[in-house]
Structure formats: structure tokens, C-alpha cells
Amino acid sequence: MSANKEIYLFYSGATDATGIKLAESLQITSGKTVPKTGMKVVIGWGTKTDDPVKFGRDVVVLNHPDAIRANRNKLAALQAMANAGVAVAPFVDASAAIKELEKKAGAKISVPCIGRTNYHQGGTGFFTCLTPNHVKRAIAEFEKLGKKGYFQNYIDVETEYRLHIFDGKCIVAAKKVERTDLEE
Numbered sequence: 001m002s003a004n005k006e007i008y009l010f011y012s013g014a015t016d017a018t019g020i021k022l023a024e025s026l027q028i029t030s031g032k033t034v035p036k037t038g039m040k041v042v043i044g045w046g047t048k049t050d051d052p053v054k055f056g057r058d059v060v061v062l063n064h065p066d067a068i069r070a071n072r073n074k075l076a077a078l079q080a081m082a083n084a085g086v087a088v089a090p091f092v093d094a095s096a097a098i099k100e101l102e103k104k105a106g107a108k109i110s111v112p113c114i115g116r117t118n119y120h121q122g123g124t125g126f127f128t129c130l131t132p133n134h135v136k137r138a139i140a141e142f143e144k145l146g147k148k149g150y151f152q153n154y155i156d157v158e159t160e161y162r163l164h165i166f167d168g169k170c171i172v173a174a175k176k177v178e179r180t181d182l183e184e
Contacts (some may be wrong), residue, residue, distance in 0.1 A: 004028045008035040008042050010065060014121075037047040059169055062167045075118045075150040086131030091152035094139050101132045111135070112154040125149070 009030035011019025016032065022045065023030030034053055040151055042055060044063035053065045071077050081088050092100050092108050094115070100107045115138035117125030125147065127138035134152060142149040160176040 006038065006040040008022075008039045009044040009045050010042055010047045012048040014048065019045045026167075036172060048072065073118050074116060074120060075148070078150070078152070089153045089155050091150055094142055094149040094151060097135050097139065097151045098132065101135060109151050109153050113151045114154055115139075115149055115151050117142060117145065117149045119147070128154075 004027060007026070007028040009019055009023040009026070009028055010032075011030060012032060018040045019030055029035075034049075039055075039059055041060045041062070041077075044061070044065045044067070047063075047065040047068050049065045049069050052069075055061055058060065070080070074139070075091070076092060078088055078091050082091075090108050097109065097113075097115075100109050100112065111132060111134070112130050113135065115127035115129055115135065120126070125145075126143065127134070127136045129138055129151065138151075139151065162176055163170050164172045164174065
């Protein structure tokens with residue numbers, strides 16, 4: 001049976017293994033590039049894009065790449081969750097971190113805290129900050145890397161889960177486990 005050429009599963013390098021298998025199982029077309037015209041349905045499967053993606057008015061898009069891109073900016077995702085009433089540990093943009101730590105009362109963050117680059121994956125861009133000097137060093141490292149970052153109050157977490165959202169619904173909760181080889 002040939003693939004349905006009007007349905008396209010749009011994946012990225014990080015999701016290509018599962019994307020290819022899913023597309024084969026569903027007998028639909030797939031790829032890492034924005035689909036050509038003629039598609040009726042586009043499914044974003046962990047699609048990583050740097051710029052906004054536009055589809056025709058008649059195209060049904062499940063898990064739009066723009067929503068995935070918005071979630072990749074972890075500071076923006078934290079802000080969106082906080083705005084929606086989700087309980088998240090207090091956080092601030094790196095540009096405000098030192099001023100917050102210097103406040104005598106009402107500071108949004110305190111030490112110990114965790115510094116992260118806005119765009120990170122796995123254990124990369126991670127700084128454990130026990131003192132304000134550690135925060136200053138992390139900010140210097142962000143600048144050296146040419147990246148923006150944020151700081152969030154430390155929470156001693158024993159178990160962490162990643163929720164996989166598709167078409168606005170949680171389809172699975174996966175327990176995160178420490179990996180020694182991020183490339184694998």
C-alpha cells in the first residue's frame with residue numbers, strides 16, 4: 001500500500017527515529033523539511049524550527065511547529081505555565097537575578113538556585129548556584145556562550161516526569177532518567 005501523500009508527519013533530527021517509524025506505520029509521508037503544497041494534514045512531531053511556519057488556510061495542523069518552538073524556550077514556557085496558574089518554582093530572567101538576590105525582602109529567587117540557558121536539552125546549560133557569586137559566574141558563562149538564561153529556585157526533586165502534549169492534550173507522562181550518553 002502506498003503512503004497517503006496528503007498527510008505529512010513533520011519531524012526533526014531529535015525525533016526522526018520515532019517519526020520515520022510512526023509515518024511508516026500510518027502509511028503517510030514524512031520529513032524534516034516544511035512540507036510542500038498539497039497537504040491536507042500536517043502533524044508536528046517534535047519539530048524544531050527557528051522561524052515561524054505558515055501553512056495554507058485549509059491545512060489541518062496537529063501540534064503546530066510554532067507551539068513546539070515556543071516550548072523550546074524554557075523561560076518563555078515557565079512564564080506561560082505561571083500565567084496559566086501552574087505551580088512552578090519561582091524564576092527570573094538572568095538579567096534580573098543579581099538585583100533579586102540583593103533584595104532584603106520580597107525577592108523572587110534565592111540561593112540555592114539553578115541557572116539554565118533558555119534553550120537547553122538534557123543536562124546541558126545547567127548551573128548549580130549555591131551563592132550569589134555562583135550566579136554571577138553562571139551569568140558570565142551565559143554571555144561567553146552567547147546565550148540567554150534564567151534562574152529558578154532549587155527544588156530537591158526525586159522523580160521528574162516529562163508530559164508529552166499532542167493536539168493540546170497530554171498523551172503520555174514519561175519518567176525522566178539520568179543518561180550518561182546524551183547523543184545516544
